[in-house]
Amino acid sequence: MRTLNVGEVTEVIKEMCIEANHFLSEDMQCALQKAKDAEKAALGKQILEQLCENMEIAGKDMIPICQDTGMAVVFMEIGQDIHFEGGFVEDAVNEGVRQGYAEGFLRKSVVKDPILRENTQDNTPAIVHYSMIPGDKVKITVAPKGFGSENMSRVFMLKPADGIEGVKNAVLTAVKDAGPNACPPMVVGVGIGGTFEKCAFMAKKALTRSVGQYSEIPYVQELEKELLEKINRSGIGPGGLGGTTTALAVNINTYPTHIAGLPVAVNICCHVNRHVIRIL
Amino acid sequence: MDKHILVPFSENTAASLQAGDYVYLTGTIYTARDAAHKRMYEAWEKKEKLPLDMENNVIYYMGPSPARSGRPIGSAGPTTASRMDKYAPVLLDMGLKGMIGKGKRSEAVKEAIVRNGAVYFAAIGGAGALLSRAIISSEVIAYDDLGTEAIRRLEVKDFPVIVVMDAAGNDLYETAIRQYCQETALS
Numbered sequence: 001m002r003t004l005n006v007g008e009v010t011e012v013i014k015e016m017c018i019e020a021n022h023f024l025s026e027d028m029q030c031a032l033q034k035a036k037d038a039e040k041a042a043l044g045k046q047i048l049e050q051l052c053e054n055m056e057i058a059g060k061d062m063i064p065i066c067q068d069t070g071m072a073v074v075f076m077e078i079g080q081d082i083h084f085e086g087g088f089v090e091d092a093v094n095e096g097v098r099q100g101y102a103e104g105f106l107r108k109s110v111v112k113d114p115i116l117r118e119n120t121q122d123n124t125p126a127i128v129h130y131s132m133i134p135g136d137k138v139k140i141t142v143a144p145k146g147f148g149s150e151n152m153s154r155v156f157m158l159k160p161a162d163g164i165e166g167v168k169n170a171v172l173t174a175v176k177d178a179g180p181n182a183c184p185p186m187v188v189g190v191g192i193g194g195t196f197e198k199c200a201f202m203a204k205k206a207l208t209r210s211v212g213q214y215s216e217i218p219y220v221q222e223l224e225k226e227l228l229e230k231i232n233r234s235g236i237g238p239g240g241l242g243g244t245t246t247a248l249a250v251n252i253n254t255y256p257t258h259i260a261g262l263p264v265a266v267n268i269c270c271h272v273n274r275h276v277i278r279i280l
Numbered sequence: 281m282d283k284h285i286l287v288p289f290s291e292n293t294a295a296s297l298q299a300g301d302y303v304y305l306t307g308t309i310y311t312a313r314d315a316a317h318k319r320m321y322e323a324w325e326k327k328e329k330l331p332l333d334m335e336n337n338v339i340y341y342m343g344p345s346p347a348r349s350g351r352p353i354g355s356a357g358p359t360t361a362s363r364m365d366k367y368a369p370v371l372l373d374m375g376l377k378g379m380i381g382k383g384k385r386s387e388a389v390k391e392a393i394v395r396n397g398a399v400y401f402a403a404i405g406g407a408g409a410l411l412s413r414a415i416i417s418s419e420v421i422a423y424d425d426l427g428t429e430a431i432r433r434l435e436v437k438d439f440p441v442i443v444v445m446d447a448a449g450n451d452l453y454e455t456a457i458r459q460y461c462q463e464t465a466l467s
Contacts, residue, residue: 041460043302043442047404050440054410058355067345067355067408105354107345107428117315119427148360148382148405180453181360181383183405235461239404240383241442242456272406 002136003083004280006092009140012278013096016142017072018104020274021064024055027210028187028273031248035185035238044243048185051238051271062105066272069106070144072097072126073204081136094124109147129201141208143275149186149268152178155200158262164219167192167264168227174266175231175247180240183270187211188231188250191265193257202253203267208275211249224250248273284438287378288336291397294377297443299450303401304438309338309380310421313359315429317367324370331422331431334371338378338401343428344418345408353418353434355408358382361400365389372396380441384453394449401441402452414439 024032032055036048058065074093086092101108101123110124111117133139154177156170171190178186191202214221227250237243248271257263281300285293287307297303310332312320320330341361345354361381368379369392377398382405385393393400403411415434422431444452 041456043300043456044460050404050407050410054404054407057413058409061409062348063351063409063412064345064355065409066406067343067357068359069345069355105346105348107343107354109343109428119429121427146406151360179384179457180402180405181362183382233462235457235459237456237460239402239442240453240457241402241444242452242460244460270406 001081001083003085004138005086006084006089007086008280009089009092009138010096010099012140012280013074013093013142014100014103016140016276016278017097017100017106017144020142020144020276021069021104021106022058022062024065024272025210025275027212028248029055031211032271035245035248039238039243039245041237041243043241044238044245047238047241048245064106066146066270067107068109068146068148069101070146070274071110072123073143073145074126074128075141075143075205075208076128076130077133077139078130079135079137080132082138090128093126093128097124097126098122138280139277140280141275141277143208146270146272149178149182149270152182153203153267154265155196156264157196158264160260160262162262164223166262167223168230170264171227171250171266172230174268176234176236178268179236182268183272184236184240185238185245185248185271187248187269187273188227189267189269190250190252192252192254192263194255194263195257196263198255199263199265200267202255203265206251206253207267207269207273208277209251215252217254220252220254224252287338287436289377290336291377294397294399294447297399297446298448299443299446299452299455301443303441303443305338305441306437306439307435309340309434309436309439311340311342311432311434313341313343313429314363315426316423316431317364319423321367321370335375336377338380339371339376340434341379341381347418353412353415356412356415357408358403358405361385368392372398385445390445390449390451393445394447397447399443399447400445402444403441411439
């Protein structure tokens, strides 16, 4: 049994919120650079150049990459041999978000109630997903999620008879409907199987997988590549203003499901696909 | 085609802009997003005066991140315009000449753009750090309690935008995508 003070959780979450909003992970930076070189449309290429310049300015001048610094999504993968002390873990997570968004000059984009819509002024509460893992470490992933793309995300409860073609159709429909609203080039997270909420969770988690790291399941990997190619032939392009770069990656997670169902969730993220991972 | 124009601008200037033009705006623009639009719309319903004269002005759909000291503004990119579709036609009928945002608009907005000789610009979504450099000053002029959603007056210099919908009714989102679409199933 290892004892961990929740103050450490607060401290790293604060740092991760600030880092995620100013620096994209290396895989995302590479993907954008590569896309810039490959883009065939003149305006599309110009937009991708500006997005690369935007990233440089963000890191150098410490201005958030995007003004929508997101709702903080936090994945807490907790080793079963850990004992927390010093307070409640979720309070510590929210305190980290509170401090990170204040000290990092990040936008406070959370409202207390979905209908009454009063801003909480500190970007809390975070969306916290807990899971248990073996061992005595905590793996923390902070993924601030912007809502331009979140609003374009979908869940489809398909029938088993719809099969893989139904899945492809669902993903392509969501991407096409998202179009310019989701700030393409986008990253597409897909969850297939499980239940209604499980597939949405998988789609969200898929967005935190590195661009260029494919599924280990052969048919899923093929599907990821095929869908990426199809999406990039849609013509939507950078900024939705036409071109050959509409998505940088399609990341798919799967899970067993019920004999009667084929749930599919498509979580769309813009090119500011932020995620920072730390292990405590 | 690259163009430099001053804001506010007249109907004549709007008429000279075509979907696909890359335009640099210099002058004064105003920010308003969801909550400010809702409040202005409610004021209009009650026949109250709006905090901002729409005539020949441009509204930027944007809520910035907080400014660090010594800077006029934080990150300042566009938000999705369609959420303002419910309110935009009324503002256009009051004389609003331009809107800056990102993403598709409704048919009602398109009709109001044509009816009033206005224009809808897209700024590059997710380029808030880069776009902040074209903003010289920022001042909250109304609805201060809305925080990032307050109405701000911005002085801009060579603020880069692309004409998506022009006064003649063209829509770049439709035409540009068609040009690069290689997938009939998606078109």
